[in-house]
């Protein structure tokens with residue numbers, strides 16, 4: 657079964673609320689025995705699909721992200737640049753903000769892919785999240801459990817726990 661994005665489900669089910677759509681997708685994203693259909697390579701595929709929507713006319717660096725919620729739903733994001741530069745939003749935060757804005761607050765993992773526009777596949781490198789995105793991940797995720805996957809292809813990727821990428825972080829636990 658193909659992974660279903662929130663927007664696809666929302667489009668199909670205009671009359672239902674987003675949270676109802678999330679519930680439907682949760683069911684559609686599981687096998688009969690309850691295990692998840694979403695394998696790493698499928699999530700990587702979703703990140704590459706999102707990368708195609710990157711709006712990056714200034715840097716030419718295109719980033720895609722696919723965030724897996726604990727509900728089983730996938731939230732995708734791309735980087736969205738701006739002529740004034742500072743309003744630019746990263747792919748990872750786009751995915752997180754989409755998820756939180758429809759009620760999902762618990763997450764399992766995120767895949768990040770990125771490369772210069774027009775670059776060759778073999779020139780791809782692992783694309784790590786910026787510090788601001790790591791801070792946003794720390795707001796909603798347990799750093800000991802949340803996984804960050806940096807992919808160069810569906811089979812070539814590195815996996816990190818958030819605490820490896822963002823040690824000694826400041827979070828709501830400090831307040």
Ligand SMILES: [Zn+2]
Pocket residue numbers: 746747748749785786787788789790
């Ligand atoms: Zn970022």
